[in-house]
Amino acid sequence: MNTITVYRLGRVEYEDGLELMRLFGEARRQGLSSDVLLLLEHPPVLTLGRGAKRENITASDERLAQEGVEIFETNRGGDVTYHGPGQIVGYPLFLLPESRRDVRRYVRDVERSVMQTLSEWGITAGPIPKWPGVWIGEEGDPDARKIAAIGVHISRWFTSHGFALNVNTRMEHFRLIVPCGIREAGVTSMQRERSQAIPVADVEESLARSFCTVFDSERAQPAPLMRTVSIAVVRGHGPEARVLLVRRRPERGGFWQVLTGRVEDAESPAQAAARELEEETGLRMPVEDLAYRHAFAVGQTLPPVLAEEHGFAAHVPPDAQVRLGPEHDAFEWVDVPTALERLPFRGLKETVRRAVAKRSA
Structure with a gap:
């Protein structure tokens, strides 16, 4: 059976997160590592996907500097996304076997893993076909709101980047951007939906279980840091x-x-x-x-x-x-x-x- 080593890393500077993806990718391709799921938190940062439009950053450079928010261009899909404290960022670094080499299936499986976790907190969420991510509400619903962003990169069937689940995220920072370039809908968090702070560590554990279930894998414990x-x-x-x-x-x-x-x-x-x-x-x-x-x-x-x-x-x-x-x-x-x-x-x-x-x- 395949194994996934789950790392719960706390804060990781965004540049260091990119380096972790690169190093684990090399190790996986050389057979020196199992599949890896990194669960972490970034400081405030805006990331631009390959299809990003700069005008979807609505804040001035001065405002971003005041808020301590940096900008990074990435090779993932999608538009502009916010990462920050109180948000769980997940990087599934998987070498997909032949039986799972389908990009749409992979994205659906990432979404399904996040949705299973949300259901444990009584939050019903799902996809909206025309928009990426995990949503509360249906297409056409004026109150539709995104609770998790999805942006992946796949090269030679090795996956990188992943998802960002809003747990206790500072929602005001989403006003700095048009999240994922979608003007017709809003964003939300687990805290907002449940009207209380949510234990991040418990959500991380749930995500680890969900990914292992959805991807038919056993969980492996990492060496101590x-x-x-x-x-x-x-x-x-x-x-x-x-x-x-x-x-x-x-x-x-x-x-x-x-x-x-x-x-x-x-x-x-x-x-x-x-x-x-x-x-x-x-x-x-x-x-x-x-x-x-x-x-x-x-x-x-x-x-x-x-x-x-x-x-x-x-x-x-x-x-x-x-x-x-x-x-x-x-x-x-x-x-x-x-x-x-x-x-x-x-x-x-x-x-x-x-x-x-x-x-x-």
Whole structure:
């Protein structure tokens, strides 16, 4: 019997989600991975499918910046879609067997998996043939409203992208766009339909069961995620704020970063962050939790090795003296724009943004 490994990843930066799809796709094609279902949450982002019309983004660039919403072009089908907190994004990364190599059947099966989950919360939903997605209401119904967007990509019968189910989603953000280019109907969420917040973890479990049932597969448990920390060291505040960047030795990549490290057994993330700070800079001081956790793939290993990283800040006095540890060969104090330009990964940039914002608050 086929198996589906289900990963429940929490927050994933959108760029990191694209990389996860690419790496799992390579691993699946090479026979190094089973089919995979990624269940995750993205920060606020607008994604443009291959058929997207730019005019379906109704908000100005200034408004998007104020709301912290970014724009990405993708290779999936469909028009413009919103992703954000409170929404479960599902990426079924399947190599379809010969018996299931039918694009319409695959889309119907994704829809059916989502509909089965909704039925567990007493929400009756279905397709509307002329529009993609999962809907409440019938075609022609003036109150028809979409509860899940569907946008897939299939290449050599490997599937990517997938669906976005509105659970406790911030519905105001849908006013920034014409969702999927459909002006004649609205959008909704499970929370709105049930008039109460819905436990996201329970919905994820239901989705995992539904996909395994619909796709005639057994569920496989993934290996535990590596636990890591990132620490943005900041001195000063406002326009005078400076961020400590350290350069990894050439054999370790040679790029600039903030401090990072693994959480050891029996350590809390805060303990790991304080330890890494002292080991890599010689500084001994409290660290501040930034309430930022995200998952990503570590390096280019196949199948991917996944980590969950917990962000921290350390605010140091102007005369703080840095003594580099063995993993780095140089350090610089740089302004915030320079730090954001040099850092190679979206999660490290977000750690810096949050650390500087907390310092300025």
